[in-house]
Amino acid sequence: MKPRIGVTVSRRSGWRVFPFMALAVWLAGGRALRWQAGHRAVDLDDVDGVVIGGGDDITPTLYGGELSVGVRLDPARDDLEQEVLRGAFDRGLPILGICRGAQMLNVVLGGTLHADAYAVHPSRKFNTVLPRKRVDVTRGTLLARTTRAICLNVNALHSQAVDDLGRGLRIAARDEGGMVQAVERMSDPFAVGVQWHPEYLVYRRAHRRLFRALVAAARARQSRASQMDAAEAMAAEPRG
Numbered sequence: 013m014k015p016r017i018g019v020t021v022s023r024r025s026g027w028r029v030f031p032f033m034a035l036a037v038w039l040a041g042g043r044a045l046r047w048q049a050g051h052r053a054v055d056l057d058d059v060d061g062v063v064i065g066g067g068d069d070i071t072p073t074l075y076g077g078e079l080s081v082g083v084r085l086d087p088a089r090d091d092l093e094q095e096v097l098r099g100a101f102d103r104g105l106p107i108l109g110i111c112r113g114a115q116m117l118n119v120v121l122g123g124t125l126h127a128d129a130y131a132v133h134p135s136r137k138f139n140t141v142l143p144r145k146r147v148d149v150t151r152g153t154l155l156a157r158t159t160r161a162i163c164l165n166v167n168a169l170h171s172q173a174v175d176d177l178g179r180g181l182r183i184a185a186r187d188e189g190g191m192v193q194a195v196e197r198m199s200d201p202f203a204v205g206v207q208w209h210p211e212y213l214v215y216r217r218a219h220r221r222l223f224r225a226l227v228a229a230a231r232a233r234q235s236r237a238s239q240m241d242a243a244e245a246m247a248a249e250p251r252g
Contacts, residue, residue: 013039013127013234014041014042014043015041015042015043015061015227016232017037017042017045017059017061017062017063017227017230018044018045018059018061018062018063018096019037019044019045019047019062019063019087020047020048020062020065020092020096021046021048021065021067022065022066022068023049023050025235026048026051026065028222029065029066029211030046030181031102031200032214033138033211034093035064035211036210036211036214036220036223039220040220040224040227041202041231042060042061042227044063045058046088047092048092049088049089049092050088054092054095054096056096056105057103059105060105060106060234061108061229061230062096062106062107063095063108063109063110063113063226064093064096064110064113064205065110065111065113065115066111067111068084068085068086069083069084069127069172070172070217071085071087072125073225074090074094074119075119075124075125075165077125078214079112081108083127083171089118090116093113093116093120094116097116097158098120104200105230105233106201106202106203106226106227106230106233107202107205108204108205108222109195109205109206110205110206111169111206111207112170114174114195114206114207117195117205118178119178119180120176120178121179121180122178123174123175123176123177123178123181124176125173125175126173126175127167127172127176129170129172129173130171132173132175133173133189133190133191134189135188135191138167139169140167140168140215143216144168145165145166145167145187145208146163146165146187146188147164147185147186147194147207147208148162148163148186148188149161149162149164150183150185150186151234153184153185153196154204155184155185155196155237156184159218159222161226164185164219166193166206166213167212169209171192173192174192174195174207175192177195178195180197180198180199181195181197181198182195182196184196185207191207193206193207193208196219201233202225202226202229204225206222
């Protein structure tokens with residue numbers, strides 16, 4: 013069976029974003045399930061991996077920030093994704109965080125964000141799905157091994173960015189202004205968060221590899237679970 017990947021999306025834009033996510037997961041050998049607040053009951057025991065998608069700002073009070081006008085918030089989505097991430101940690105599910113998803117990964121692990129990242133960093137601001145921004149990948153990281161690159165051209169649609177790191181995370185990439193562009197867990201299972209949107213860049217091998225790595229980790233977990241089930245079934249058989 014193809015690994016099943018639960019994908020969280022925005023209630024506002026999920027209808028147009030999810031097809032790109034589903035294609036990226038399918039190209040990697042998996043099957044995507046759409047999760048959004050009020051749309052489908054989330055069953056973490058029915059999936060082998062998780063993608064936390066982009067769109068919507070994270071409520072600042074979740075990381076000690078202050079509310080401001082003009083931001084798009086969705087408290088119901090905040091609640092959903094916190095529940096999904098904590099459940100994924102408990103079950104050892106591999107995780108890919110995309111844009112907001114990278115930020116939520118950091119927040120759930122106790123980190124903080126810059127609510128207005130470009131007010132803090134001198135990075136050039138982009139607002140495009142095209143790969144016009146350069147990021148430098150830290151050598152020796154899971155991201156470097158996964159993408160097989162130390163420099164990536166990426167897109168950018170974000171306003172928030174990681175500030176203080178969450179527990180067990182390290183920085184895997186920055187842009188030319190020093191803004192964090194990727195984080196990752198330093199221990200298994202697979203958990204990588206990228207500030208850009210690789211689902212719009214699947215025509216480039218480095219970005220397809222992010223989804224392939226997620227699906228490969230999900231398939232490995234699926235195989236281990238099947239082996240454990242088989243072992244338990246054999247142990248439960250009556251001995252003659």
